[in-house]
Amino acid sequence: MMRHLLSAADLDQPQITEILDLAEEMSLVQGRPVKKLPALRGRTVVNLFFEDSTRTRSSFEIAGKWLSADVINISAKGSSVSKGESLRDTVLTVAAMGVDALVIRHHASGAPWQASRWIDAHVLNAGDGTHEHPTQALLDAFTIRRHLRSSNPDLTSFDGKTVAIIGDITHSRVARSNVLLLTTLGAQVILVAPPTLLPAGVDSWPVLVCTDFDEVLPQADVVMMLRVQRERMSGGYFPTPREYTISYGLTRPRLEMMKPGAAICHPGPMNRGLEISADAADAANSLILEQVAAGVSVRMSVLYELLGGAE
Amino acid sequence: MTNLLIRGADLVGRGRSDLLIRNGRFVDPAEAGTDVDRLDADGLVALPGLVDLHTHLREPGREDAETVQSGTLAAARGGFTAVLAMANTTPVTDTAEAAVHVAALGARDGYTQVVPVGAVSKGLDGVELAELGLMARSSARVRVFSDDGHCLSDARLMRRALEYVRAFDGVIAQHAQDPQLAGVSACCHEGEISGKLGLPGWPAAAEASVVARDVQIAELTRSRLHICHVSCAETVDVIRWAKQRDINVTAEVAPHHLMLTTNEVLGYDPIYKVNPPLRPSEHVEVLREALADGTIDAVATDHAPHARHDKDHAFAEAAFGMLGLETALAVVVETMIKSDLLSWTDVAKRMSIMPAHIARLADQGRPLAVGEPANVVLVDPAARQVIDRNDSASLSRNNPWHGRELPDPVVATIWAGRVTFRKGR
Numbered sequence: 124m125m126r127h128l129l130s131a132a133d134l135d136q137p138q139i140t141e142i143l144d145l146a147e148e149m150s151l152v153q154g155r156p157v158k159k160l161p162a163l164r165g166r167t168v169v170n171l172f173f174e175d176s177t178r179t180r181s182s183f184e185i186a187g188k189w190l191s192a193d194v195i196n197i198s199a200k201g202s203s204v205s206k207g208e209s210l211r212d213t214v215l216t217v218a219a220m221g222v223d224a225l226v227i228r229h230h231a232s233g234a235p236w237q238a239s240r241w242i243d244a245h246v247l248n249a250g251d252g253t254h255e256h257p258t259q260a261l262l263d264a265f266t267i268r269r270h271l272r273s274s275n276p277d278l279t280s281f282d283g284k285t286v287a288i289i290g291d292i293t294h295s296r297v298a299r300s301n302v303l304l305l306t307t308l309g310a311q312v313i314l315v316a317p318p319t320l321l322p323a324g325v326d327s328w329p330v331l332v333c334t335d336f337d338e339v340l341p342q343a344d345v346v347m348m349l350r351v352q353r354e355r356m357s358g359g360y361f362p363t364p365r366e367y368t369i370s371y372g373l374t375r376p377r378l379e380m381m382k383p384g385a386a387i388c389h390p391g392p393m394n395r396g397l398e399i400s401a402d403a404a405d406a407a408n409s410l411i412l413e414q415v416a417a418g419v420s421v422r423m424s425v426l427y428e429l430l431g432g433a434e
Numbered sequence: 435m436t437n438l439l440i441r442g443a444d445l446v447g448r449g450r451s452d453l454l455i456r457n458g459r460f461v462d463p464a465e466a467g468t469d470v471d472r473l474d475a476d477g478l479v480a481l482p483g484l485v486d487l488h489t490h491l492r493e494p495g496r497e498d499a500e501t502v503q504s505g506t507l508a509a510a511r512g513g514f515t516a517v518l519a520m521a522n523t524t525p526v527t528d529t530a531e532a533a534v535h536v537a538a539l540g541a542r543d544g545y546t547q548v549v550p551v552g553a554v555s556k557g558l559d560g561v562e563l564a565e566l567g568l569m570a571r572s573s574a575r576v577r578v579f580s581d582d583g584h585c586l587s588d589a590r591l592m593r594r595a596l597e598y599v600r601a602f603d604g605v606i607a608q609h610a611q612d613p614q615l616a617g618v619s620a621c622c623h624e625g626e627i628s629g630k631l632g633l634p635g636w637p638a639a640a641e642a643s644v645v646a647r648d649v650q651i652a653e654l655t656r657s658r659l660h661i662c663h664v665s666c667a668e669t670v671d672v673i674r675w676a677k678q679r680d681i682n683v684t685a686e687v688a689p690h691h692l693m694l695t696t697n698e699v700l701g702y703d704p705i706y707k708v709n710p711p712l713r714p715s716e717h718v719e720v721l722r723e724a725l726a727d728g729t730i731d732a733v734a735t736d737h738a739p740h741a742r743h744d745k746d747h748a749f750a751e752a753a754f755g756m757l758g759l760e761t762a763l764a765v766v767v768e769t770m771i772k773s774d775l776l777s778w779t780d781v782a783k784r785m786s787i788m789p790a791h792i793a794r795l796a797d798q799g800r801p802l803a804v805g806e807p808a809n810v811v812l813v814d815p816a817a818r819q820v821i822d823r824n825d826s827a828s829l830s831r832n833n834p835w836h837g838r839e840l841p842d843p844v845v846a847t848i849w850a851g852r853v854t855f856r857k858g859r
Contacts, residue, residue, distance in 0.1 A: 211746035231748030232632040234704030252750065253633030299632060323635060324626030 125428055127239050127246040128206060131257040131303035139308060140279065143265050146417070152189055152418065160423075163192035166223045166430050170196045170249070171214070174230040178415065179249050179259075183226050186422035192223075192430070210234060211241055218242035223430055231367060233289045237268045253294045258425055259390055260300035262417040264308060266410050267345050269417075270386045276351070281310035287339045288335040289371055290317040290349030290398055291360070293322045297390045302330055313339050315371065319360040336371050348373050348399045364397055373403040386410050398410035438851070439466045443475035443812060445802050446778040455478065457810040458525065458851035462804050475812050478845055481782045483515025483546075483809030485789035485798045486759065487607070487686055488582070488734035489549070491517070493539060495524025499830050500739035502536075503543035505759070507827035508737070510854035512759040513811035513844040516547035516790070516798045517737075520585045521558070528553035528564035530572035539575040545854040549793060552576040554595045554606060558584050563595060570602040577794040580607035582662055583709075585644060587613055592648060596657035603794060605658040605684075608648055610669065611710060615640035621750050623696045623711040631699065636711060642668035649676035649683050660792055661685040663736050665710035667720035674729045676790060685791050686734035687721050689758055689765035690834060694718075698834070703832050704745045704752030708738070726775040731788045735762045739830030756760040756834045760826060763813070771815070778813075796851075808851040817842040 124132070135144070154159050168187040180196060184227050186192035199339050210229075214237075218223065224245040227235045230251030235245040239246040249405055250256040267286070271278050286305050292298045302312050314321065325332055333339050340346065351367065361367045368374065373387065378400075387399075389407040395401050404411060440453040452463035454470070484507060492500035502519075509517050519536050521527035527536055533550040538546020547771025552569040556562045558581045569576035579599060581731065586592050587606055595606050616636040622628050624635025645661055649672060652659035664670060664685050676683045690708060695715045698706040706712060724730040745752050770776040776784065790799025797807040819842035823833035847855040 184472045209743045209746035210748050210751075212743070231746060232749040233750075234748040237704075237748065252748075253634075254634055293629075296632060296633075322629035322632075323624045323637075324629035327626050333732075 127428065128257055128425055129235050129239060129246065130255050131260045131300040133257070134291055134304065134307065136280070136307055138306065139261070139264065140260060142421065142428060143268060144425065146265050146420040148317060149423040150417070150420035153416065159191060160189060161191050162427055162431050163187070165191040166273040167221065168194050168224045168426065169222045170194065170197065170226045171199060171217055172249070173199045173234070174228050174250070175200060176228055176250070178418070179228060182418040183249060183310045183422050185419050186426055190423055190426055191420070191427065197355045210237065214238045214241055218244050224426065230359070245364055247425065247429065250296050252296065254295040254296050255300045257300045257304070258418070258422055259297050260304035261425065262414055262421040263301055263347070263388060263390070264304055265417045265421050266388065267386065268412045269413070270410055271344070274384065281305060281308040284314060284344045285311045285342050286345040286347060286379060287313045287315055288347045288349065288374070289345035291320045291351060291355055292316045292325065292349070293320050294352065294355070295349050301347065302328060306330070313343065315339050317361055317371065336377070337380065340377055341382055343382060343385055344427050345386050345388060346373060346381065348371045350390065350392065350396055353396050358391050372397065373399045373402050375402045377404055378406060384408070388414060390414070436471060437470040438848070438853070439463065439470045440475045440480065440812070443478050443480035445554070446782060447855065449527045453802060453810065455848065455851045457566045458808055460802065460804050460806050460808050469539070473812070473846060477814070478550065479778050479813040479815055480802055481513070481778065481811050482786040482799055482802060482850060483811055483847065484513045484763065484785045484797065486514050486517040486735050486737070486762070487578070487732055487793060488521065488685070488688070488788045489517040489519055489759065490734045490738045490755070491519045494535070494737055499741045500828060501543065502539040503546060504827055504829045505737070505739070506540070506543070506545040506548060507695050508759040510545040510847045510849065511827055511844065512761065512812070513763050513847050514546050514759060515849040516795055516808040517810070518549050518551050518578055518793055520582050521551050521553040521561055521580060521781055525652065526553050526557050527551065528556050528558070530565060530568040530574070533569045533574035534572050535575050539669065546849055547795070549795065549799065550576055551697050552575050552579045553580045554586055554768055555591060560584060560586060560588055560591065563598065566595070566598055566604065567583065567602065570604055575664065576777060577602070577604050578607055578792070579604055580609065580662065582607065582609045585609050585611040585613055587644070589647060589651065593651050593655060596655040596659060600655065600657045605792060606659050607660040607662050608642045608644070609662050610644040611636060611639045612644050615643070619750055621707055622699050623713050625714060627699060631702070633699070638666035638668045638713070638717070641666055641710060642672055645672045647672070649681050649721045653679065657682065660684045663688045663691065663710055664721065664724070664730055664736065665691050666713050670720050670724040670729055678731065684731040684788070685729070686732040687730045688736040688740045689733060689762045691726070692718060692758055693765055694834060699829045703747045704747065704749050705756065705832055707749060707752050708756050709754040709756055713762055721731055722773070722775055725770065725784060731784065732787050732792065733762060733766055735759050735791065735796060739828050740832045742831060743761070745832050756832050757826070757828055758828060761821060761833070761835050761840065762830070763843050764840040766821045767815070767843050808848055810848045813843040814844045814845050816844065846847070
């Protein structure tokens with residue numbers, strides 16, 4: 124029984140498989156005319172978002188509601204320092220209302236760890252700064268597993284599969300959680316970025332690192348493109364968006380270089396024309412919308428894992 | 435207390451002896467009559483009162499976090515008889531009037547001598563020189579100038595400041611940290627752990643490169659430069675090189691950098707958020723060796739009290755700094771004496787004599803000899819304690835040593851003949 128979900132590293136392979144299998148069952152709800160399970164009736168889930176997010180927040184909200192939990196969204200945007208209320212006070216205040224789970228999104232790395240030490244409620248990390256985003260990694264794994272099972276229905280692990288993650292690794296919580304989770308599932312992860320966007324100490328990560336996209340592309344079973352944040356463009360991390368696209372974008376010519384059957388992922392929101400071309404985003408082997416759908420199923424599964432047991 | 439006889443203390447290097455204090459000075463113990471207070475110091479080591487080059491007393495401005503009274507009482511409990519109060523108060527100590535005010539607070543409320551540090555630049559903005567000469571000529575007699583908390587990154591301003599303070603034997607104390615080499619949100623050491631935790635970091639090069647520049651400017655200007663809180667091995671190399679060239683540079687290390695490492699940050703506890711940041715253990719080892727061989731001249735606490743609510747933010751948004759005055763000597767005993775890297779004579783040099791010399795404090799860091807000012811700390815070399823953050827004179831509780839077992843060295847502190855701390859009393 125999990126108490127919190129803070130990091131993708133909290134999960135071993137059997138736990139991940141359990142969450143993904145349960146997510147498969149949850150996904151059946153999505154196709155029903157009445158999308159409601161009674162599993163979390165009477166439980167209260169608060170989405171405490173210190174940072175704007177449309178898709179993650181609504182995904183958690185739908186997941187909670189389909190499980191019949193009472194879901195409340197609290198937006199606490201802006202730095203707590205500027206508002207004069209400490210993170211601890213905000214978290215204690217919300218927890219004091221009697222919530223069962225706090226889903227926390229924060230612009231600063233580590234905030235959900237701190238919160239988990241202050242309160243008794245379950246804490247679910249919905250993305251912390253440039254650190255982790257474990258449910259994104261779970262939904263990516265869910266989507267990738269479905270894709271791989273379309274040609275191999277009995278597939279259980281990602282042994283022998285290669286996932287390339289391309290883009291701003293330094294500032295990406297998606298990359299960090301995916302490295303941890305996909306590696307646990309047996310995949311070989313290759314990180315591709317200009318050296319300016321590779322984090323300190325990446326050599327110690329359980330991955331391969333390459334600065335040449337074209338060298339990696341033909342080997343990858345899954346190509347995961349990361350969003351380039353606007354503020355990186357003026358930060359001197361790369362000379363121009365044009366140079367970035369030519370060097371690291373999933374352009375139309377690069378689609379031709381992909382391994383047959385390889386899939387395209389992107390956590391969204393996309394910068395079409397920058398890190399991903401429209402041709403790639405809308406390609407037949409693009410899983411991008413499947414990722415969004417998987418988000419709800421996986422978050423239902425995680426909420427159930429945290430809150431559904433007998434207490 | 436005008437007559438105090440300290441019996442049988444080990445005066446390091448000079449054997450066991452009695453010390454008689456009268457009217458704030460040591461006098462011949464043979465003059466002790468019957469009308470004296472006695473302090474049995476059998477088994478204790480007597481050191482000249484410790485001098486902290488780097489204290490944040492927070493008054494004026496943040497009296498909820500610390501006051502001159504609470505901070506100097508914490509200092510006395512740590513064995514200090516003088517502290518240099520950093521300039522980053524509100525208002526900033528950047529005028530003679532502000533400096534005189536801090537000195538007056540010290541004279542009124544202090545359990546130690548309080549010596550203001552003057553800001554180098556007006557408002558610590560790094561643009562224009564503060565009134566360095568007027569602060570020096572004021573009754574506060576400011577000799578140490580620092581924009582601590584901010585790096586003096588403008589090379590031209592650094593050059594002018596170094597040149598200017600030569601007129602009154604001043605020293606510029608630099609918080610070395612190139613702001614261009616890290617993002618504004620940097621909050622820990624840049625390395626494996628920062629990459630894993632997704633925290634923006636300062637590379638060691640951000641410190642060492644500024645020191646490399648500044649020692650060359652110090653050579654050019656023939657002025658006195660002091661490097662605050664050296665935190666990494668690369669900086670030690672630069673200082674060693676500069677000293678070999680007879681450049682007039684001194685350096686300090688903070689106790690926490692002698693013991694705590696980047697690993698402490700793994701739980702995102704802002705107690706361990708400090709500037710400069712905790713570094714990996716290989717840096718800690720080099721800092722200990724540099725303090726032992728004299729490349730680093732002094733230990734300075736960087737005592738930085740913060741109200742709890744300023745530490746209860748997300749790690750990247752919480753205040754920088756940790757308490758240090760009450761535990762500094764304990765950490766030095768643990769890291770330097772127990773490993774035989776320093777003798778007690780060396781500790782006296784690094785924590786009293788050298789800091790007093792750098793700050794040009796005539797009455798501090800003096801020999802424990804007849805005629806000298808009676809500033810002394812009595813030390814029990816064997817006692818140990820488990821640190822409790824609530825057992826503190828400081829108004830703040832951001833104590834990184836809470837719950838750890840450390841030596842408990844300070845038995846009594848005497849400043850100008852007055853007992854300012856006595857263990858168990």
